[in-house]
Amino acid sequence: ATMPPLLSAIANAGRHGVLVKSAVVMERLGQVERVALDKTGTLTEGAPRVVRVDPAAGRDADEVLALAAGAEHLSEHPLARAIVAAAHGKGLAIPAAEDFRATPGHGVSATVDGRKVAVTSPRGAEAAAELEDAGHTAVIVTVDDAVVGTLGIADRLRPDAAGAVAALRDLTSAEPVLLTGDNERTAAQVAGEVGISDVRAGLLPADKVAAVRESAQPTMVIGDGVNDAPALAAAHCGVAMGRAGSDLTLQTADVVVVRDELAAVPKVVDLSRRARRLVQ
Ligand code: ADP
Ligand code: MG
Incomplete structure (x- = not known):
């Protein structure tokens, strides 16, 4: 037939x-x-790379990246993979995280060393404007709700x-x-x-x-x-x-x-x- x-x-x-x-x-x-x-x-x-790490005053770039990777390593979002890959690429130890939560379209949070670390969309935050003007996706890293840095991520x-x-x-x-x-x-x-x-x-x-x-x-x-x-x-x-x-x-x-x-x-x-x- x-x-x-x-x-x-x-x-x-x-x-x-x-x-x-x-x-x-x-x-x-x-x-x-x-x-x-x-x-x-x-x-x-969907294979973006971290192209910039901008630590807030008094913070260290590697510390910001390692904390972000700790919070992101259970996420399957392309931005999360980029952040974890960047931390690996720099040979940073990725801290263990608990209470991982992902909010689709927004970002992730987790408890790292007893502190709440979040990596989220800036949604208009001032710190991100310069990165976004360059065509990058910016994400904000916070520890206990205080901004510790901004990451610039670019995708082809x-x-x-x-x-x-x-x-x-x-x-x-x-x-x-x-x-x-x-x-x-x-x-x-x-x-x-x-x-x-x-x-x-x-x-x-x-x-x-x-x-x-x-x-x-x-x-x-x-x-x-x-x-x-x-x-x-x-x-x-x-x-x-x-x-x-x-x-x-x-x-x-x-x-x-x-x-x-x-x-x-x-x-x-x-x-x-x-x-x-x-x-x-
Ligand atoms: P798109 O619709 O372009 O695929 P998403 O809706 O997945 O984008 O993500 C929107 C925004 O939310 C991202 O640009 C980022 O700012 C934020 N976001 C989403 N998931 C994550 C994550 N795992 N880590 C950091 N930021 C995230
Ligand atoms: Mg998508």
């Missing part, structure tokens, strides 16, 4: 390194009229990001939207580089869901992080980037880009449209 078109499309998607979880999902891909993309780990590679754009955004724009009727928890300055810089004009920055996970629901058009969400899981679930079609993807997003998503190439997403939309023409 010949395979039904939607099933051969799933097999074809697999050849492009994309896991489509069901025939229903394969069909939905072709119905998408609007695309919302996350920034960190989706448009960017995926080489296929601009091409994938252009191809997705051609396949849909609405302009692509960038949804990010990161700050406005960094978001605007990345959006400019990939040609997205609709940018929503400083979003918490629930804000991403609201942005998906504000349009009646069937919306595809492409994301990678724990913070994207609710938006992926709310989408007509939720797509997770495989390599940067957290366990939760890989489970929640309808589609997983296993080979981690953003450019495969418009190809799979196109496969769906072709299959649906054969079905009808």
